[in-house]
Amino acid sequence: MTKIKTRDRILIASLSLFNSLGEPNVTTLLISDELDISPGNLYYHFKSKSDIVEELFAAFEAEMLDLLAVPEDVDISLDQQSFFLHLLFEAVARYRFLYQDLVNVLSRYERLQVRFNRLLKKKTAAFRNICESLRRQEMMAIEPEELDSLCEQLTLTACYWSSFDTLSHLDDRESVDPGRGVYQMMHLMVPYFVPDVREQAKLISRDYL
Amino acid sequence: MTKIKTRDRILIASLSLFNSLGEPNVTTLLISDELDISPGNLYYHFKSKSDIVEELFAAFEAEMLDLLAVPEDVDISLDQQSFFLHLLFEAVARYRFLYQDLVNVLSRYERLQVRFNRLLKKKTAAFRNICESLRRQEMMAIEPEELDSLCEQLTLTACYWSSFDTLSHLDDRESVDPGRGVYQMMHLMVPYFVPDVREQAKLISRDYL
DNA sequence: GTCTATAAGTAGATAGAC
DNA sequence: GTCTATCTACTTATAGAC
Numbered sequence: 001m002t003k004i005k006t007r008d009r010i011l012i013a014s015l016s017l018f019n020s021l022g023e024p025n026v027t028t029l030l031i032s033d034e035l036d037i038s039p040g041n042l043y044y045h046f047k048s049k050s051d052i053v054e055e056l057f058a059a060f061e062a063e064m065l066d067l068l069a070v071p072e073d074v075d076i077s078l079d080q081q082s083f084f085l086h087l088l089f090e091a092v093a094r095y096r097f098l099y100q101d102l103v104n105v106l107s108r109y110e111r112l113q114v115r116f117n118r119l120l121k122k123k124t125a126a127f128r129n130i131c132e133s134l135r136r137q138e139m140m141a142i143e144p145e146e147l148d149s150l151c152e153q154l155t156l157t158a159c160y161w162s163s164f165d166t167l168s169h170l171d172d173r174e175s176v177d178p179g180r181g182v183y184q185m186m187h188l189m190v191p192y193f194v195p196d197v198r199e200q201a202k203l204i205s206r207d208y209l
Numbered sequence: 210m211t212k213i214k215t216r217d218r219i220l221i222a223s224l225s226l227f228n229s230l231g232e233p234n235v236t237t238l239l240i241s242d243e244l245d246i247s248p249g250n251l252y253y254h255f256k257s258k259s260d261i262v263e264e265l266f267a268a269f270e271a272e273m274l275d276l277l278a279v280p281e282d283v284d285i286s287l288d289q290q291s292f293f294l295h296l297l298f299e300a301v302a303r304y305r306f307l308y309q310d311l312v313n314v315l316s317r318y319e320r321l322q323v324r325f326n327r328l329l330k331k332k333t334a335a336f337r338n339i340c341e342s343l344r345r346q347e348m349m350a351i352e353p354e355e356l357d358s359l360c361e362q363l364t365l366t367a368c369y370w371s372s373f374d375t376l377s378h379l380d381d382r383e384s385v386d387p388g389r390g391v392y393q394m395m396h397l398m399v400p401y402f403v404p405d406v407r408e409q410a411k412l413i414s415r416d417y418l
Numbered sequence: 419g420t421c422t423a424t425a426a427g428t429a430g431a432t433a434g435a436c
Numbered sequence: 437g438t439c440t441a442t443c444t445a446c447t448t449a450t451a452g453a454c
Binding site for chain 1: 234309310313315325326354358362366368369372373375379392393396397400
């Protein structure tokens with residue numbers, strides 16, 4: 001029986017509530033209620049609600065920066081690539097409250113805007129790295145203009161897939177399955193793979209359905 | 210000098226404020242302030258804030274249903290298709306407040322959920338119609354599995370492009386250029402066009418940059 | 419560290435005069 | 437139709453006892 005510190009319990013409960021109800025709909029009172037602690041106690045650990053949000057964002061940011069540190073000039077296999085996508089979608093899903101009401105959240109916590117944008121840029125850059133690696137290995141054939149468009153599209157999809165997916169079942173917002181997202185991302189790249197690789201990629205992608 | 214009724218002025222101002230500040234950040238007081246009328250006056254015309262939101266949604270819904278009534282079994286040209294996309298992005302941009310904080314808005318105005326989902330389904334169906342028309346004309350070559358994935362991707366992009374685009378410049382949220390969105394949508398389809406059409410589509414798409 | 423009590427501010431909405 | 441004044445409810449945050 002490990003005893004989790006109250007401070008951490010607050011973070012965990014907040015993340016869970018934010019994800020299922022949307023950050024703007026979660027009050028500090030609701031968080032403390034959920035944990036059976038007093039609101040005063042919550043404010044002993046965090047001087048404001050925005051501190052909680054910012055600390056959760058920092059955790060997300062750290063995870064993403066770690067994940068997105070894709071080395072250049074390395075040969076990436078299809079399996080590594082789909083695994084990367086899987087981890088990416090998993091991380092986004094765990095902090096999906098950020099994306100569900102993105103404009104609202106970013107406008108109320110202005111300090112996050114720059115950092116969020118930096119993550120977006122890194123994401124696009126990571127996709128570009130991957131595509132260029134695949135091209136060097138002659139697995140992918142794509143023109144520069146198409147590559148730009150594809151990488152933007154991959155970034156957009158990485159951001160919004162899970163929100164888009166939850167739209168279909170807004171009633172139960174607890175569970176999110178990252179699989180369809182990975183499938184969709186793979187299928188964005190499929191047309192640009194050379195024929196052999198294309199079939200292989202389709203096979204891999206189907207595992208994610 | 211036409212005199213616009215106060216009721217309509219409220220709708221217009223609300224839409225504008227919702228789009229630029231995000232619906233949750235716009236209070237009824239702010240709306241009445243913007244119009245130099247009293248909050249009481251606003252509540253004379255609308256019995257609640259949600260009435261304003263729902264009336265704006267109804268207008269959006271009507272526009273979309275009109276636009277999405279794509280006839281089946283009709284030959285669609287590339288130009289018609291890109292024009293359709295243009296109109297679609299324009300409509301979405303004009304009501305972008307709905308998409309910017311979609312989960313939040315739909316969870317606070319529950320009655321909109323079903324209707325929004327219906328629009329989403331119609332959107333996907335419209336894209337499917339278009340693609341199948343292009344396939345019948347032998348302009349597009351695509352397998353069933355790819356078609357499913359493509360139509361979903363088109364729907365996702367139609368929903369979120371303008372939100373995604375505003376992320377880059379969150380400071381000035383007044384103007385939104387639908388062009389890039391159309392370009393991006395065209396480029397999703399480009400790989401599936403037959404070679405001749407592909408070049409033509411690329412040319413058309415560049416006009417939207 | 420945790421509680422209770424409460425302050426301070428803001429939102430949506432109503433009542434009643436003009 | 438429009439205004440002023442006001443109510444109620446809720447949210448964030450603080451003070452001070454245990």
